[in-house]
Amino acid sequence: MRVEMFTFLLTAAICLAGSAGVVLLRNPVHNALSLVATLFGVAVLFIQQGAYFLAAIQVIVYAGAIVILFLFVIMLLGVDKAEGLDRDPILGQRPAAIAAAVAILGLSLTALLSVGSRVTGQASTLAAIDGSEPNINALAKVLFTDYVFAFEITSVLLTVAVVGAVVLSRKAGPAIDAAEFPEGTTADLLQAKHDAAAVEQGVLEEVATEDETPEGEAETAEEALR
């Protein structure tokens, strides 16, 4: 019992520190790595409660695939610059968030701690977890019998997600006209940058000609003196 308590407290500390890091750190890469810490902590808690298959899936899918996907997008977009909590454009956004936090945490803690350690609800009789069967066998049995329809819908959902991701990330071809998006498009930005560069170059040329003129005048003045 003491070992279990120690494991729980250590893991809970890691989880809370990681989730605080996700919210508070400024660099998105650090946020993603804090998320990994939290996910591993939750996986340990899964193991502690006998959900071995879900713990493995948690590590493989979440920490191994989803966070890598996050990091990949961060690197691809180059948004790994610092953006912290210092800007607050919407008036009263932060007080509203704190109020929501107090409401959520207060409600759930009141509900949890007022009943003590009792869990209301009936223990299962149909899908009971008995120690004779491995966790993955029990989960597979219930997944392919009671929830087989939801399982098949899940495969449809994954297919839709893959097709949607391909459609979204496809490079925009000539079908999209840049003139339809007049404000802030890439074409406009490029044009503005080009104009600015042209103006700057013009200024430089002007400065250069101005630099030349006094010298020429001086030379003519010297010639006149001679």
Add this chain to the structure above:
Amino acid sequence: MLALNETWYLVLAAMIFTIGAVGLLTRKNPLVMFMCVELMLNAVNLTFVTFSKALDDIAGQAIVFFVMVVAAAEVVVGLGIIVAIMRRRQGANADDISLMRG
């Protein structure tokens, strides 16, 4: 010493959920907001597994499996949308994405 029962797990899950909700409400980088959504989903998964253990019912773990699948699909589509937006506007944050405002 206090005994470790399911209330500890549920309180921890409530804390992680709250932290995720606060991050979702305060951060403006869409990627970080997505990570906060993942935090909230994980807190709920932890609650499901805890009740699965407490009520001796494997169905809670089956639902966590489905939640993970939906989360994976959501991340794929969401990141695709973010990449599409970021291509159009460099360094956009959640407040800039107001094209569909009525």
